[in-house]
Amino acid sequence: MAMRLVVPHQDRPLQPPAPDRVRRFKRHLIECLRELRKARRPDRLIQALVVPVAADVVPVLVAGCTACRGFCCLGGGEHAYIDERTLARIHRDQPALTGRGMIAAYVQQIAPRSFADSCLFHGETGCTLRADMRARLCHSFFCSPLKEFLRGAVPADEVTVVPGPAGWDGGRVPKVTSPR
Structure with missing residues (x-):
């Protein structure tokens, strides 16, 4: 039975990060450190x-996230869901990286144009x-x-993914529906 999966969707404009947003992000990292x-x-x-998902469902997850365009992001x-737990993992994996080096590594990866009022890396x-620097979430x-x-x-292979209306969070209408 084929199913249609309706996912959230965002359509905010792209814009360069404002300097005050980058400053707030740096302050956040300093507090986490x-x-x-x-x-x-x-x-x-x-x-x-x-825990990784089964390989056969990955195409549906990729299609869902692509259609959504990062509503969860x-x-x-200005925190990118990063906290001291994330930085503890990075410190464990890269013990030679100093606090300043860690901040610099994050700031260098900020998107040149991100979606308005979204994560600076979106x-x-x-x-x-980089995946190894992202928060567990x-x-x-x-x-x-x-x-x-x-x-x-x-x-x-029986699932078709479609984006919901712009701004819809995925929670107010049926999530999986049968095609007509």
Whole structure:
């Protein structure tokens, strides 16, 4: 039985990041680094790896995220969901990287043009931040329609993904519908 999967959608304009947004992001990273330094056991801040999804569902997830254009990224603002847990993982993986070096590595990857009032790394073709520097949430979040698909019994090759109306968050209309 073929299914139509309606995903959230955003259509905000692209714009260069305002200098005050970049400053707020740097301040956020400095605060996260301070919190990390306060931690008695920074290694305990590191979250478990995200369990990968089955290979056969990846095309549907990619199609869903492509059609959506990053509605979930809109909440990333000047923090990009990065916190001391993310920085603890980066410090573990790159122990020679100093706090200043970490801040510089993040700032260098800010999208030259990002979607208005969205995550600073939310660029025209997706996330401009290297995957190993992203917050765990960025690797594990699925919108309600995609979660419903992952819980369902519909084979991936029978799913058609379509974007919902611009600004729709995926929660007020049926997420999976049968085609007419």
